Amino acid sequence: MGRKKLLIYGCGVHGERLLKLLLKFDLSISIYEPQTERGEFLQQTYPDLNIYNDLIDVENDSKKETYEYACVLNWGPDHYQSVEYLKKIGTKKVFIEKPLVTSREELNLIKNLFSENFQIYSNLPRKYSNLEKKFFEFNKHYNLTGPYQIIVHAGAKGIVTTGIHYIDIANQAFSSLPEKVFGFGDSLKINPRNKEFDYWGGVLSWNYSNNRSLTIGFNNKSKMDTHIEIYFDFAKLSIDEDGNGFIEVIEGRETPITRVSYGEKFEQKDFFGDYLELFETLLGEFIGNNNSNSAVLDDFNYSIDLTTSLLAGLDSITNQSIVSVSRNSLSDTKWQVT
Numbered sequence: 001m002g003r004k005k006l007l008i009y010g011c012g013v014h015g016e017r018l019l020k021l022l023l024k025f026d027l028s029i030s031i032y033e034p035q036t037e038r039g040e041f042l043q044q045t046y047p048d049l050n051i052y053n054d055l056i057d058v059e060n061d062s063k064k065e066t067y068e069y070a071c072v073l074n075w076g077p078d079h080y081q082s083v084e085y086l087k088k089i090g091t092k093k094v095f096i097e098k099p100l101v102t103s104r105e106e107l108n109l110i111k112n113l114f115s116e117n118f119q120i121y122s123n124l125p126r127k128y129s130n131l132e133k134k135f136f137e138f139n140k141h142y143n144l145t146g147p148y149q150i151i152v153h154a155g156a157k158g159i160v161t162t163g164i165h166y167i168d169i170a171n172q173a174f175s176s177l178p179e180k181v182f183g184f185g186d187s188l189k190i191n192p193r194n195k196e197f198d199y200w201g202g203v204l205s206w207n208y209s210n211n212r213s214l215t216i217g218f219n220n221k222s223k224m225d226t227h228i229e230i231y232f233d234f235a236k237l238s239i240d241e242d243g244n245g246f247i248e249v250i251e252g253r254e255t256p257i258t259r260v261s262y263g264e265k266f267e268q269k270d271f272f273g274d275y276l277e278l279f280e281t282l283l284g285e286f287i288g289n290n291n292s293n294s295a296v297l298d299d300f301n302y303s304i305d306l307t308t309s310l311l312a313g314l315d316s317i318t319n320q321s322i323v324s325v326s327r328n329s330l331s332d333t334k335w336q337v338t
Contacts, residue, residue, distance in 0.1 A: 003028040006287075007058065007067045007091070009082050010034075010074025011042060012193060014097070018071060019046075021280060025287055027069070032058050059089055066090040069287060073097050075194065076160070076338035080106040087118050095121045095286050098164050100307040102337055104330035107304055107311075114300055116293045121286045122303035124168055125278035131172035134271065139232070142249050146232035147173050150214045155222030156190065159200040160310065160337040163216055166228075167206065167309050169272075170214035173230065177305055178206035178214070181313045182322045188220045197338050204313040206325065235263065243271030311335065 006022065008015060008031045022029060030050040033039040043051040052058050070091045072082045080101045086094055100122050101110055114120050139145060150173060152166045171177055185202010189195050201220035207213050230237040234253055239245035250263035272278075285291060308327050315331045316323040323329060 002065075004068040004287075005030065005065055006069040006071070007032060007062075007086075009070055009072045009086065010078075012038065012073070014193070015071075015073035016042075018073060018283075021283055022071070024280075025283070027287070030058075030061060030067075055085070062089045062091075066092070069093050069095070071095045071097075075197065076102045077197075077334065077336055080110055083110060083113060083120065087113055092117065093119045093121070093286065095283075096123070098123050098307075099160060099310060099337065100303050102311070103334040104311065104327055104332060105334070107307060107327055107330075111301075111304060114297060119293065119296045120300050121282075121296070122300070122306075123279075123282070124165075124299070124303060124306070125275065125282040126165060126168045126172070126272065127299070128278045128281050129172075129273045131169065131272070132175060135173055138237075138247075142232075142235055142247070144232040144235050144249075146235075147230045147237075148212050148233070149231040151217070151229045151231075152215070152226060153217040154226040155218065155224040156199070156201065156220045157218050157226060158191070159185070159202065159204060159216060159218055159313065160335070161199075162226075163204070163218075163313070164306050164310050166214065166216055167306055169228075170206065170208070171306070174208045174212050176208055178208050178309050178325045180322050180324055181206045181309070181316050183313055183316045184320060185218075185317045186220075190220060191338065193338055197336050200314065200317070200337070202317055204316065206309060206313070233257075237268065237271070239268060239271055242275070243273070244269050 003026055006027045006029050008019060011031045011033045031042055032052045033042055034053055036053055039051050039053045070086045072079055074082060076099050079096055083094055101107055150170050181204060183202055183204030185200055187198035187200045191197040191199040201218045203217040205213055205215040226241045228239050234250040236248045245268050246265045247268045248263040248265050250261055309325050311330050312323045312325045314335055
C-alpha cells in the first residue's frame with residue numbers, strides 16, 4: 001500500500017508554514033490553490049507535489065484514490081463550503097484553520113457534518129499545554145488561589161486572527177466557558193491575508209462565573225506584540241506570547257485585600273510550552289489514528305464553543321451591548337474575517 005493522501009485546500013503564506021511541517025510526515029501531498037500566480041510559485045518551489053488550481057482536477061484525483069486527510073487553510077468565510085465539498089468527495093479527516101466558520105448558520109451546519117467516518121479537527125494546540133494542571137501546581141507552589149482575571153494587550157494582532165487562542169487559555173485557566181461578553185472597537189482594511197477582509201481591533205471582555213474575566217485589548221495603530229497578565233489573589237503572572245516573563249508574588253498577606261501592594265519577582269519561562277512543538281503534536285494526532293471518535297467529537301464541540309465565544313464578541317462590538325455567549329444568541333451576520 002502506498003502513502004496516504006493529504007490535500008491542502010488553499011495554500012497562502014500561512015498554509016505554506018503548515019506544508020513545511022506536513023512534509024515531515026510520510027504522506028502523498030497535493031495542493032489546491034485557486035490563485036494562478038500563487039499556484040505557479042508553489043509548483044516551482046515544490047516540484048514533487050501535485051498543484052491544482054481547478055476543483056475538477058482535485059475531484060479526478062480523489063476518484064483514483066480517496067484523500068485520507070485534508071487541511072482547510074483558505075479564507076474563514078469559505079471554510080464551511082470547503083469542508084462540505086471535501087466530505088462530498090469522500091475525504092475522511094479534515095483539519096480546519098481558525099476560525100472554524102464565520103456565522104451562526106455555519107456553526108449549526110458544520111456540526112451536522114461530523115461523523116465517525118468524517119472527523120473534523122481545528123487548530124487548537126494549547127490543549128497539549130496542560131494548563132489546568134499547571135495552574136493547579138502554580139497555586140500549590142506559591143500558596144495562591146485563582147486565577148481571577150486575564151488581560152491580553154497588543155497592537156495589531158487581530159482579535160479574530162489570534163483572539164480564539166486567548167479564549168482557549170482563559171477557558172482552561174477558569175475550567176469553564178464564558179457566559180457573557182461586552183466590547184467596543186472597529187475594523188480596518190489592513191488584513192495581511194487579504195485587504196477585503198475586516199481586521200478587528202478594540203477591547204473585548206468575556207465574563208465567567210464567580211466574577212472571573214478575560215479582557216483582550218488590541219490596537220490597530222500599534223505594532224507592539226502581545227503581553228499577558230494573569231491575576232491571582234496574591235500574585236500576578238506577566239508573560240509574553242511564549243510564556244516567558246516573571247511571576248510577582250506578595251509575601252505579606254495579613255493586611256486587608258484592599259491594601260494593594262507589589263511583590264517579589266521571580267523569572268518565569270515557557271509557561272505555555274513551545275507552540276511549534278504543540279502544533280506538531282496536534283498534526284501528529286490528526287494524521288495518526290490514536291484517538292477515539294468520542295475524543296475527537298469532544299474536541300470538535302469545544303472548537304464550536306470557542307468559535308461561538310469569538311462571534312459573540314464581534315456581535316457585542318457592532319451592537320455595543322452585552323451579549324450572551326450561546327449559539328442561540330448570535331446574530332445572523334456572516335462575518336468577513338479570517
